[in-house]
Amino acid sequence: MRPDTDTVRDWLGEVPDPEIPAISVVDLGIVRDVGWEDDTLVVDVTPTYAGCPATLVIALDIETALRERGLEKVEVRRRMSPPWSTDWISPEGRQKLLDYGIAPPQLNAANCAGVLSAQSAACPLCGSENTEAIAARGSTPCKAQFRCRDCREPFDYFKAI
Amino acid sequence: MDSLVTFCLRMGDTTLILGQQTAAWCGHAPVLEEDIAFANMGLDLIGQTQLWYEIAAEAEGRGRTPDDLAFFRTERQFLNAQLVERPNTDFAHALMRQYLFDAWHLPMQEALCESGHEAIRDLARKSVKEVRYHINRSRDLIVRLGDGSDESRAKMQAALDALWPYAADLMATDAVEETLAAQGVLPDLARVRRAFEAETAATMARATLDIPANGHARTGGRTGIHTETMGYILAEMQQVPRSYPDARW
Numbered sequence: 229m230r231p232d233t234d235t236v237r238d239w240l241g242e243v244p245d246p247e248i249p250a251i252s253v254v255d256l257g258i259v260r261d262v263g264w265e266d267d268t269l270v271v272d273v274t275p276t277y278a279g280c281p282a283t284l285v286i287a288l289d290i291e292t293a294l295r296e297r298g299l300e301k302v303e304v305r306r307r308m309s310p311p312w313s314t315d316w317i318s319p320e321g322r323q324k325l326l327d328y329g330i331a332p333p334q335l336n337a338a339n340c341a342g343v344l345s346a347q348s349a350a351c352p353l354c355g356s357e358n359t360e361a362i363a364a365r366g367s368t369p370c371k372a373q374f375r376c377r378d379c380r381e382p383f384d385y386f387k388a389i
Numbered sequence: 390m391d392s393l394v395t396f397c398l399r400m401g402d403t404t405l406i407l408g409q410q411t412a413a414w415c416g417h418a419p420v421l422e423e424d425i426a427f428a429n430m431g432l433d434l435i436g437q438t439q440l441w442y443e444i445a446a447e448a449e450g451r452g453r454t455p456d457d458l459a460f461f462r463t464e465r466q467f468l469n470a471q472l473v474e475r476p477n478t479d480f481a482h483a484l485m486r487q488y489l490f491d492a493w494h495l496p497m498q499e500a501l502c503e504s505g506h507e508a509i510r511d512l513a514r515k516s517v518k519e520v521r522y523h524i525n526r527s528r529d530l531i532v533r534l535g536d537g538s539d540e541s542r543a544k545m546q547a548a549l550d551a552l553w554p555y556a557a558d559l560m561a562t563d564a565v566e567e568t569l570a571a572q573g574v575l576p577d578l579a580r581v582r583r584a585f586e587a588e589t590a591a592t593m594a595r596a597t598l599d600i601p602a603n604g605h606a607r608t609g610g611r612t613g614i615h616t617e618t619m620g621y622i623l624a625e626m627q628q629v630p631r632s633y634p635d636a637r638w
Contacts, residue, residue: 275515277432277433278515278516278519279431279434279437308512309514312515341521342520343521345525363425364526365425365429373422389519
């Protein structure tokens with residue numbers, strides 16, 4: 229039996245991002261399309277960063293998750309255009325990042341992307357907006373390191389791109 | 390070789406060799422944040438390399454994969470600009486090399502966003518977002534260390550003196566670029582040079598560093614002529630796949 233694409237999307241909503249497992253690949257906004265081509269389920273995925281090491285793992289995880297649901301013919305395709313933006317992270321995804329201790333990216337990325345000093349982050353621990361950037365890169369290419377001037381804790385900020 | 394293949398290799402080889410050089414800082418940079426930053430930037434560059442090699446391999450039509458292009462070509466077959474193969478002498482050199490590259494790479498990627506070649510346009514529109522972050526970091530550090538202590542300024546000036554002549558190789562062009570410009574694949578590259586000159590002049594002024602005025606320029610990397618460091622880089626980068634050519638993860 230062939231599940232409809234909404235059901236498949238629900239399933240994909242349970243596939244975690246390998247680097248930030250608090251958020252799913254659907255929350256991240258990288259699943260661009262799900263559809264049937266004859267008896268093959270095709271999932272279009274857009275990479276976050278060109279060199280993100282998680283990209284290959286994500287494709288494998290999606291395929292594995294769908295096979296576990298009983299789908300036999302699954303194809304994960306890479307879609308390059310339009311390029312991924314952090315604006316595509318869902319509101320649920322942003323909340324999950326925050327709960328996980330990562331400050332979510334500033335919205336309307338096109339206005340500030342590429343310039344860290346144009347972006348601000350509230351501390352995910354105490355909520356203070358009195359924070360400062362420490363370094364443009366964090367534990368992954370997509371994050372920067374910030375510090376809260378009030379509670380003094382360091383934290384990751386998901387850069388707008 | 391086809392002009393499109395040559396151009397994609399010139400771009401991809403340049404990002405690959407810089408990515409390889411940059412990744413070597415992992416575990417060695419003076420502070421943890423910059424250690425992570427260099428390693429992460431190397432990832433971006435190697436990811437972009439993959440995209441350039443995919444376009445090259447498809448245009449070439451010989452069934453080679455991006456890995457074949459990275460690991461099974463010899464020194465004279467690599468078409469990277471000489472700048473990126475200059476050694477990791479110290480943090481100042483690595484940073485200056487990165488900044489000079491970024492000062493060219495950003496306007497180049499911005500120009501390629503208007504390419505008439507769809508795959509190149511898609512690549513550029515993706516990469517340009519990453520490259521903006523690269524120059525945002527390297528420019529900031531050039532200014533902080535140039536306009537810093539006597540020691541940091543002296544180190545940054547020494548790095549600029551050593552590396553500036555090689556920046557010319559990033560912008561060296563020949564019949565390959567002319568052919569692609571005539572086909573609409575490449576935009577007018579003169580504006581990339583103008584953007585590079587404006588960017589570096591403004592930043593070096595803020596950093597209180599002097600751009601060498603002697604006019605020395607080193608070119609040749611984009612036709613396969615390399616400096617003495619290149620063989621060592623390839624030996625390290627290619628050693629495992631050449632020793633075990635059929636190995637799989």
